[in-house]
Amino acid sequence: MxxxxxxxxxxxxxxxxxxxxxxxxxxxxxxxxxxxxxxxxxxxxxxxxxxxxxxxxxxxxxxxxxxxxxxxxxxxxxxxxxxxxxxxxxxxxxxxxxxxxxxxxxxxxxxxxxxxxxxxxxxxxxxxxxxxxxxxxxxxxxxxxxxxxxxxxxxxxxxxxxxxxxxxxxxxxxxxxxxxxxxxxxxxxxxxxxxxxxxxxxxxxxxxxxxxxxxxxxxxxxxxxVYAGWQKPESFDYNLLVIGGGSAGLVSAYIAAAVKAKVALIEKDKMGGDCLNTGCVPSKALIRSAKAADALRHANRYGLESVPVKGSFANIMARVKEVIAKVEPHDSPERFRKLGVDCISGTASFVSPWELEVVHSDGHTERLTARSIVVATGGKPAVPPIPGLADMEPLTSDNLWSLQTQPERLLVLGGGPIGSELAHAFARLGSKVIQVEMGERLLAKEDADVSEVIRKQFEQDGIDLRLNHAAKEFAVEDGEKVAYCEFNGERVRIVFDQVLVAVGRAARTDGLGLEKIGVETLPNGTVPVAEDMSMRFPNVFACGDVAGPYQFTHAAAHQAWYAAVNGLFGEFKRFQVDYRVMPWVTFTSPEVARVGLSEAEAKEKGVAYEVTRYGLDDLDRAIAESEDYGFIKVLTPPGKDKILGAVVVGVHAGEILAEFTLAMKHGLGLNKILGTIHPYPTWNESAKYAAGEWKREHAPQGILKLLEKLHGWRRGKQAGDKAGREVTT
Known part of the structure; x- marks a missing residue:
């Protein structure tokens, strides 16, 4: 200064x-x-x-x-x-x-x-x-x-x-x-x-x-x-038009139909969006197969004979498709038509704040009007402009599911949730995985102790982890695919068969005609939205990955409620989206689940806190299942049991976290969790034991000492001395 x-x-x-x-x-x-x-x-x-x-x-x-x-x-x-x-x-x-x-x-x-x-x-x-x-x-x-x-x-x-x-x-x-x-x-x-x-x-x-x-x-x-220069239609075809049939779009349309509004849903590809077809559902199916392979490979943990894992990767991918097919009816056009939604297969672009030009799959075009419009076009994998990368025909979370042959040497770019989940799954299925992360640790949004647990597990499972490596160039040399990375100023050569890019996602806004209504995307590619999920015009909304800031299916559904309700009833009452309690889970093994503040975030924001830890190696159910590793960490204000944040690292972390999420949402503290009966032996007992650790650390020591004296006095000093002499004798 x-x-x-x-x-x-x-x-x-x-x-x-x-x-x-x-x-x-x-x-x-x-x-x-x-x-x-x-x-x-x-x-x-x-x-x-x-x-x-x-x-x-x-x-x-x-x-x-x-x-x-x-x-x-x-x-x-x-x-x-x-x-x-x-x-x-x-x-x-x-x-x-x-x-x-x-x-x-x-x-x-x-x-x-x-x-x-x-x-x-x-x-x-x-x-x-x-x-x-x-x-x-x-x-x-x-x-x-x-x-x-x-x-x-x-x-x-x-x-x-x-x-x-x-x-x-x-x-x-x-x-x-x-x-x-x-x-x-x-x-x-x-x-x-x-x-x-x-x-x-x-x-x-x-x-x-x-x-x-x-x-x-x-x-x-x-x-x-904002409406200057636009002519509002005298009547409308719909109360709500929704662009995109992913999680955000489906929820928006469902809510509108539930309150008897006339609603149309426009989707150019498959209903269910990324979550059903290329994201949550297929990745979790693949992860389950990988976990089964790991269990067979280490069956000796359970008193059985370990066996070498031999399987057809094509069969694994066929199972993934079967899982998608079983879930698909939940998001199908047939189901939503029965609910009262007009499902349109095609693309849509803005003509005005109330009008869309819709190009149907069969080629014919029409214009549809609505009092409100919701943009829920989702996101797509971001592919960085690294020289030579495009020539490698990289895999992404979009096109991965067409694979029929398992890569022998798989290079994974990215150490975030998607990259880590898929890297671990392929390693457990038998691929030689090299994971490249330009940062100093995996899962950078989590605390360092969380990242360390995942790092150790990845290395134990054979992943060649390259931290602080920045991919700079890709090439084909002597018939082999090669990546060159920068590490501590040195050029590192990595040979691989296929590369999976998982360095983030970008919003899908191409072809929407947002420029026609004066909407410019933000530097990160998402559209700007206000607290009521509207963008520029009070009747035009966006939700899900296209709006950010979260890229979770449950976050998209959460935003969709606000977009739909404000779109239908915003002239009478508007609701501002509430992100105060937003949980998420990374489905590695062990899983990483968090809600609220991490320690790093609390320090950055200057929030006073104290930490309570409970090790899952102490939980009876975890010991019985030979899954006794991981921990729970809860942040609370000094001396108080209010939950500021919680992270669970363990086999069933996602399920355990739900109790902390519920408590935070409704203002319940650790004392309430401790006072709740949990069935034995279950994984969720760990939440109660974590609350018990907090209670033990905050026990009133002065009162306990007085109680100890009271109990001694009630036993009687002579009786106590006599008992002591008898034990000594």
Whole structure:
């Protein structure tokens, strides 16, 4: 930090310290001002100009330094100066103070906070780019955050000071008038009967309803702005049109049909989306076959004779297809048509916020309209532009399932959940797997101790794990496929037969015609959505992988509820999506399941926590099944049993995690889990034992010592001594 910034920080610190030490936070209270009201009014009447200027100066300092008391000073402006002078003084002073706070944030904290809160600042920048000054006006009229936070946050953006000051002044003016007017009425209260006067009641009613009025006005203006230039149809073919037949689309359509809305679902490929056809279902079927192979190979764990695993990979893949076929009817067009959904096979692109052009599979085209539209087109595997990679005809989670011959040497790019699950499965099925991860550990979003358990298991199962390796080039040399990686500045050569790319996923937005309705994708490829899952237009929504930020089937279904309900009933009531309790499972062996904060996240966010651990090697059921490895880790606030986060590493981690997820969702602590009867012997007993570990660590030691003395006294000292002598003898 340079000397200028340091000096400014010291000045601010001194002013704040003086404000607190001289009781400024106690002076600027309604009770204190009322106590000295008559004396203040008398002085003001004799020194009006000095009083107004002094009041404005103090107001500037309070708002510029984000000190408490601005709201009380606004009321006081009306009480002591009346509507005219009070409104002028407060509106000008608040704008100057807000502008100074804006400049302080920009000068002192912009670089640091823009880097630390890059995503949040980027979101504000997108809002300013999209709506310009109206974005700030919206925050001023209907503040989601306190004004002092808006002042500081806007200083981090690219908005110009002149624009910020003018828009702030204009947008704060209506609210300022309401508060100043309320202050003028406060000054007239002398007896209890004055409280029920018409002016008093009207002023405070206005104070209460102003946020609602402002919210309505902002919504009306925003709607007029966003729909400008578009002609809304007089009638509609559907209440809801859904693009995409994956998890998010199916749930959206199901909800609409359940409440008797007319809904159509448009899918160009297979119903069920990635989850059914190329993701969750086939991968878990393959993982189960791999687990069976591992059990046969290590049957001696169970007192049986271990046998070499010999099987047809084609048969394994045939079983995968059989599993898909069994699940398929759940997501079939026939089932959804019976539910009342019009299922259309084809592609769709936007014509307007209410109209889609649909190209049917048979080639004919039609235009369909709906009051609301949901985009649920999902995602696809991301293939990085590494030189030579495309020539290798890489496998992905999309095309993997057409394999009929098992790769002898499989190179897996990526150490995230998908890469780790498939790498482990193929290794257990007998492939020589080389897994390349450019980071320093697997499953980077989990804590280091979790990653370490998986690393050891992978190496034990024969995976050639290459951490801190960055793939740079692919080639064919002497008839063999070769990958070149960079490791600690050196060039590493890896020979393989086939490469599986699992380095992430990208949203599917091609062909949707989003540009026709002015929707631009984000840098990560997803579409921008608001808290109600709408994108740009209040009647156009997105959910699932195409919207992010999570790429889980259950997250897509969760978002779909909000998209469908807001799409159908949003004109009456809108719901904001709730991500506070979002669980997920990585299906390696052992499984890794988590909900809430990890230790790394808690440290990054500055959340105070303590850790309770329970080892699954202590669980009777785990011991009986020779699966006694792994652990449960629970984060709680210091001294409290509220669950901030939980991670389970073990064979049935996904099932065990459900109890912690339920507890977090409904505000239940570890004491409630401990007080619940769990059948013996089950895997879920481990949740109770983890809660018991927390209870043991927080047992009241002082009370226990007193109880020990009480019990000794009740046994009788002589009896205790005699028993002790007999045992010694």
């Amino acid at each position: 340079n000397s200028k910034k340091l000096v400014l920080l010291l000045v601010i610190g001194v002013v704040v310290a003086l404000f607190v030490s001289f009781g400024g936070h106690e002076i600027l209270t309604l009770e204190n001002l009322q106590k000295h009201q008559s004396a203040i009014e008398q002085w003001i009447s004799q020194n009006l100009l000095a009083a107004v200027l002094g009041f404005a100066g103090v107001y500037v300092v309070v708002t510029a330094l984000s000190l408490p008391g601005a709201a009380i000073m606004t009321l006081a402006g009306g009480a002591f100066f009346g509507n005219v002078y009070g409104l002028v003084a407060v509106s000008i002073a608040s704008t100057i103070g807000a502008s100074l706070a804006f400049l302080v944030a920009r000068f002192l904290m912009r670089d640091t906070l823009r880097e630390k809160y890059a995503e949040t600042v980027a979101k504000m920048d997108r809002g300013i780019k999209k709506d310009g000054a109206f974005y700030l006006a919206t925050l001023r009229l209907v503040p989601v955050f306190p004004f002092f936070l808006i002042n500081l946050a806007m200083g981090l953006t690219a908005m110009k000071l002149k624009t910020y000051a003018l828009v702030s002044w204009a947008a704060m003016l209506p609210g300022t008038f309401v508060y100043v007017n309320a202050g003028t009425q406060l000054s007239t209260i002398e007896t209890t009967s004055d409280i029920v006067s018409a002016n008093i009641l009207l002023s405070f009613a206005l104070l209460g309803v102003f946020p609602l009025i402002a919210k309505f006005v902002v919504g009306f203006i925003r709607k007029r702005r």
